[in-house]
Amino acid sequence: MIISKIIKSALATGLLVTALATGASAKDGVLRIGTEGDAPKFSMADPSGDVTGFDADIAKGICAELKVKCEFVVQTFSSLVPSMDSDRFDVIISGLSITDERAKKIDYSIPYATTPQYFVVAKDSPLAKLKTLAEVEKALDGKSVGVVTGTTYAKFVQKKIPSADLKTYDATTQQLADLSSGRIDAAYSDSPTVMDFLATPDGANFSKVEVRVMAMDDPDTLGKGMGVGMRKGNTELKAKVDAALCKMINDGKVKEASMTWFQDDYTIPCKK
Structure with a gap:
């Protein structure tokens, strides 16, 4: 009986660790965002884990449109695309340029900004x-x-x-x-x-x-500008992110964020 309880406890702990490592998904009311956290003005993470910058403003705008909570996952820029398949996060928002090479590994949202x-x-x-x-x-x-x-x-x-x-x-x-x-x-x-x-x-x-x-x-x-990266084939999430970005562009929120951080308008018009 004691051994059985130990096994059950271990299994429960394992499931909990897996849940924490995997995290929630957008459908659970949380959008997990992979970002660099060490790119001044774009993405800056403080010791407490708070993320600010242009990327954070874009992410928070998308979360507001989707009525979900933002959860930032901070790691090195070079590891973001390779980590997309590990389910550490749902999207990448980190000044990510749309390139043909990256498009072989991930899908992109519509382009929303570019550096003039x-x-x-x-x-x-x-x-x-x-x-x-x-x-x-x-x-x-x-x-x-x-x-x-x-x-x-x-x-x-x-x-x-x-x-x-x-x-x-x-x-x-x-x-x-x-x-x-x-x-x-x-x-x-x-x-x-x-x-x-x-x-x-x-x-x-x-x-x-x-x-x-x-x-x-x-x-x-x-190039084609910056886009939100996501796992290939997630058409439902892509449609939602595209719609949110298009609304933010048309409402002037992308311009507002870029003017705040760069004193310049980085917006790419929405063609959807």
Whole structure:
């Protein structure tokens, strides 16, 4: 009898451990969200486990639309996609870019955000007043443009402005140093890099050209934006997340979150 009780207790404990490890699912009123927790402004986890940032705001918005509780599971970014099949979480919300390679392993929601890119020039440059991408492309004909080697930004400039004198750099610091010293006419990079540079003493005499380049301007080169990742074949959850994101986009909540954290609008319009 005692042995029987011990076995039953062990089995019960095992089931409890399994339940805790597996966690609840969205259908149980909880949406478990895998996120990095160590990507400032996107996903930041404090010692108590609270997660804040753009990703957290998107996640909480989805949970509110689905009328479920958010439960964050924090782990390294590189382990998020491989962990999708382990049932540690239901979705990944971690600035996750939609790529063909990842799409072989997971499904994605509709794209909801992308990091804008800008050209940065001297404030007194005629380029600073341009308003359209076509104008920028024409004005940079024969001008020197700095990009970081191997980035999608470098590929974009090569494709769109083949007549530009492309200067490549191994690091952003080198690129911006040459811009500051006047060795290049323009630098091209993402919004956070540009905004941080303009806030420094070296950036005081420069401005971004008010032409936002977004992923949807050239998805073949710049990608398709960020999406919520989930297990393959979970069509019910995908439909619910897509509907929630579309509503958040149309209601301006994605814009509100991106303006809060990045002082820029990262929203991709909903096409559903």
